Amino acid sequence: MPETDVLIAGAGPAGLLLAAELALAGVRTTIVERHPERPPYCRGFNLNARSLDLLARRGLAEGLVAEGHRVPHAPVTGLPGPLLLADAATDHPFSLGIPQTRVEEVLEARALALGAEILRGHELRSFTQDDDGVTSEVHNGRFRSRYLAGCDGGRSTVRKQAGIAFPGVDARWFALLGDVECELPYGPSAGPDGRSVFVIPRPGYVRIVVREDDPPSDKDTPVTLDRLQAQVDAVLGRHVELRAPRWLSRFGDAARLASRYRAGRVLLAGDAAHIHPPAGAIGVNVALDDAFNLGWKLAATVLGTAPPGLLDTYHEERHAAGERILANTRAQVALEEAGAEPWADLMRRVAAHPAGNRALAEIITGLDACYEPGGHPWLGRLAPDVPLTVSGTETHLAALLRSGRPVLLDLTGAFASWSTAVDVVTASSPSTSDIDAVLLRPDGHVAWVASSGSGDAGLAEAVRRWIGDVPVPDVSLHAAATS
Numbered sequence: 001m002p003e004t005d006v007l008i009a010g011a012g013p014a015g016l017l018l019a020a021e022l023a024l025a026g027v028r029t030t031i032v033e034r035h036p037e038r039p040p041y042c043r044g045f046n047l048n049a050r051s052l053d054l055l056a057r058r059g060l061a062e063g064l065v066a067e068g069h070r071v072p073h074a075p076v077t078g079l080p081g082p083l084l085l086a087d088a089a090t091d092h093p094f095s096l097g098i099p100q101t102r103v104e105e106v107l108e109a110r111a112l113a114l115g116a117e118i119l120r121g122h123e124l125r126s127f128t129q130d131d132d133g134v135t136s137e138v139h140n141g142r143f144r145s146r147y148l149a150g151c152d153g154g155r156s157t158v159r160k161q162a163g164i165a166f167p168g169v170d171a172r173w174f175a176l177l178g179d180v181e182c183e184l185p186y187g188p189s190a191g192p193d194g195r196s197v198f199v200i201p202r203p204g205y206v207r208i209v210v211r212e213d214d215p216p217s218d219k220d221t222p223v224t225l226d227r228l229q230a231q232v233d234a235v236l237g238r239h240v241e242l243r244a245p246r247w248l249s250r251f252g253d254a255a256r257l258a259s260r261y262r263a264g265r266v267l268l269a270g271d272a273a274h275i276h277p278p279a280g281a282i283g284v285n286v287a288l289d290d291a292f293n294l295g296w297k298l299a300a301t302v303l304g305t306a307p308p309g310l311l312d313t314y315h316e317e318r319h320a321a322g323e324r325i326l327a328n329t330r331a332q333v334a335l336e337e338a339g340a341e342p343w344a345d346l347m348r349r350v351a352a353h354p355a356g357n358r359a360l361a362e363i364i365t366g367l368d369a370c371y372e373p374g375g376h377p378w379l380g381r382l383a384p385d386v387p388l389t390v391s392g393t394e395t396h397l398a399a400l401l402r403s404g405r406p407v408l409l410d411l412t413g414a415f416a417s418w419s420t421a422v423d424v425v426t427a428s429s430p431s432t433s434d435i436d437a438v439l440l441r442p443d444g445h446v447a448w449v450a451s452s453g454s455g456d457a458g459l460a461e462a463v464r465r466w467i468g469d470v471p472v473p474d475v476s477l478h479a480a481a482t483s
């Protein structure tokens with residue numbers, strides 16, 4: 001039976017980034033993907049500012065940004081104007097138009113280059129877990145692994161087999177989607193009764209989206225070109241020919257969240273852990289966010305260096321994020337349907353106010369992510385990519401995290417003795433005058449921060465909590481400063 005440290009089911013954005021993160025840490029990783037090849041169609045077409053900030057911590061954003069096109073606002077549903085990113089708390093104040101398939105190609109190449117194995121045409125059917133590991137039945141064989149990650153999409157076999165509940169709400173409506181060619185203009189085309197057909201430009205074709213009247217009881221019934229054509233004609237009240245279908249599908253506004261992101265040695269990430277309405281075009285981005293949070297924690301657990309409870313913080317942090325994402329996407333749908341409701345008018349006025357517009361942009365893209373609210377403004381947040389000078393060389397904060405290891409950024413030169421516990425980088429920065437030092441988790445979130453003169457008080461606790469049982473200096477800078 002082939003053995004690996006982590007078996008991942010699913011080679012979508014979540015599975016591929018998770019594999020790359022695990023392989024970066026030296027963890028043996030195998031992905032089993034049921035499709036023999038990547039599908040010929042493309043679902044998503046954007047990376048948001050938060051995803052670009054995260055990918056930049058591994059040096060992966062720059063190449064994607066060079067390929068895609070920048071849009072200075074965040075996708076949103078239900079508001080009349082855009083949510084501007086110019087002043088948002090991000091190093092990438094834009095959304096990036098880029099096919100999901102291209103992002104997957106880049107992540108796959110990285111995972112393979114780092115030593116992960118990707119087995120296409122391998123469908124995970126079932127698994128059992130015991131005290132030491134997981135035995136997975138793939139349709140053409142068995143695997144033994146220490147952990148199993150279900151990155152296998154909204155209908156996740158892993159989630160179901162792990163007995164993890166998936167509470168939420170069923171879809172109230174369905175829409176038909178068609179990647180086709182036609183003569184309709186980009187944007188909404190309204191019919192005589194006010195309903196619309198939406199036409200989104202895509203490279204060499206258009207994506208048609210139209211609400212479906214009388215969806216079939218079996219929502220998996222394949223969508224045909226005739227079905228889409230009839231629906232478009234019914235809404236427009238005239239015939240507009242649809243040609244050359246590339247992909248025909250149906251989606252709804254169901255919203256569900258896994259009750260647990262971890263069940264013993266089994267973990268969930270991406271759509272396997274949450275499904276939600278398509279508002280805000282957030283799915284790929286949340287999948288990447290989950291994988292980036294899980295990767296270093298699972299790697300440390302497999303390698304035996306993780307402090308107790310580290311892996312459980314994955315559920316704590318990302319399940320809470322999932323709750324917010326379901327609320328945000330459902331709120332956008334409600335806003336779209338609210339018409340002249342007073343609360344919807346209030347939301348539109350908030351969005352029209354510069355501060356409200358910025359806040360909504362940060363909330364909807366996840367830029368407001370803070371895993372430890374209430375302390376120093378940096379604590380729990382993704383540290384900004386401030387410029388740094390290290391040993392006379394100009395660099396920037398994100399570049400310190402390329403190796404995927406935690407870093408103590410020392411901005412005073414007083415923390416060298418902490419190198420027994422963590423990689424210490426001594427630097428100066430014009431942008432951090434009130435900060436002496438920052439402990440960065442491998443995902444770039446701030447685990448501890450020292451304001452001017454506070455020494456290393458609390459650093460040992462933060463190291464034990466996030467890095468593990470490593471030797472810390474005998475004499476604390478705090479004690480030295482106050483004695």
Ligand SMILES: Cc1cc2nc3c(=O)[nH]c(=O)nc-3n(C[C@H](O)[C@H](O)[C@H](O)COP(=O)(O)OP(=O)(O)OC[C@H]3O[C@@H](n4cnc5c(N)ncnc54)[C@H](O)[C@@H]3O)c2cc1C
Pocket residue numbers: 009010011012013014015032033034035043044045046100122123124125151152153154156157177251269270271272278281282283284285286287
């Ligand atoms: C029409 C449409 C448009 C969208 N547009 C956007 C957008 O603009 N922006 C955005 O961010 N998101 C968008 N999304 C959402 C986005 O596509 C998903 O949220 C994202 O792909 C989730 O990534 P994932 O890795 O969790 O799951 P998936 O991408 O679904 O990957 C799961 C993988 O697991 C495999 N798999 C399933 N079961 C098994 C099994 N038993 N064994 C082995 N492999 C298995 C599947 O074949 C698949 O490759 C869109 C979705 C749709 C449907």
